[in-house]
Amino acid sequence: DAMVIQNPRYQVTQFGKPVTLSCSQTLNHNVMYWYQQKSSQAPKLLFHYYDKDFNNEADTPDNFQSRRPNTSFCFLDIRSPGLGDAAMYLCATSRDRPPSGGSIADTQYFGPGTRLTVL
């Protein structure tokens, strides 16, 4: 089945120790997103890739970086995790935007998430 996969599902790291979260997809979607979701809150967009074009949200801390080596994979790097970075991290994908515009707001499909704990 086509899907969005996130690894690991649970990640524990120490304060200040770099951590990388992984997302892969078999949907062949061109757009990939990373969201941060803290307890009892809505998901918050960190950044997204349209193909290799990186789009950072204005309020995403510099501590968060992302890489997309190919269509299928996208990584979230947290360079120096703080206690406030403990959260669920959700990866999502969506289809191409048609060249002529039109229905660009395609459905985003989410992975199961990685729950990050910072000790």
Next chain:
Amino acid sequence: AQKVTQAQTEISVVEKEDVTLDCVYETRDTTYYLFWYKQPPSGELVFLIRRNSFDEQNEISGRYSWNFQKSTSSFNFTITASQVVDSAVYFCALIHNFGNEKLTFGTGTRLTIIP
């Protein structure tokens, strides 16, 4: 600016009761899309429905139905004959057509179905 309001923070109903989750949105765009997602305790956001602003037809899918009314800027979600498996947090979300693919989420409604 876009905004999605889910005024109901938490709802509890007894199994088999019907329940409606409210969603009110604000946008200045004439073309936009509305979504509902379900987030069970496992954490994954599960897509339920997408609606574009030009399609006001109500939709029914099994026990789920959606009522879209542009006149009141609402996109409400009803679960008929609720089941314990419906217990989850439900998010309503909005995206406009010429944006940067950014979903604006409501704050979510936690639904608990009591056996």
